[in-house]
Amino acid sequence: MTSLRRRNAESGYPRGDETKARIIKTAISLFGENGFAGVSAREIASAAGVPAPSLQYYFENKEGLYEACIADIHASAWEAIGPVTCEVEELLTAKADADKVIDGYCRILEALADFLFAMPDAASRALFVAQHRSPSNSPTNKSSGKSATGRRIQECCAAIVARVSRNRLTDEEIGMVCTTINGQLIIVHLAREHVEDMMGWQEITPERIEALKSVVRKHTTVILNSYRS
Structure with missing residues (x-):
């Protein structure tokens, strides 16, 4: 049977990166609200405003x-975090001092x-x-494990801890330090609902994001400096 991907523009199926991106964005939202089994392909297509067969096409x-959806999240994460990660990797390669890393x-x-x-x-x-992350809400296939993006960022963070501690920590200890900091x-x-209960936040505003970043920077600096001695 001829693949839907081989049909020409007269097939009537929406084409283009914009349409594909809209479907993925819609699917992320609906999968997030309902889990993988809780929403059908037809419902996703309807919410995205495309014919149902277009999901098979793409x-x-x-x-x-x-x-x-997973690949899109990973790509977006690297687009946001990748540039600074590369800069820090260069600092590590250049053997920059502890304060810089x-x-x-x-x-x-x-x-x-x-x-x-x-x-x-x-x-x-x-x-x-x-x-x-809930096995009952995602397909039981290859959608598991850490992405290349996640591994690279994690390895960069681990290299920083190793540099600051002058390699006095074991790999397991470095992993615990990174997990604690990134956590x-x-x-x-x-755990947004728990955070809302603890801090009374109904939404995470730009001002609150900046305040959170300030607190995390202070904590991270104190934690890492404690491993310098």
């Missing part, structure tokens, strides 16, 4: 669309905070990630 099936770690976290909270669709992505933002990202 993604083959609902599982393919789900994978595209500590500042670099803080800048990575600030970029992460902007990605997690300041982007227009940040709340939808947070719900999607929370659902994805300052991850908990706010994944």
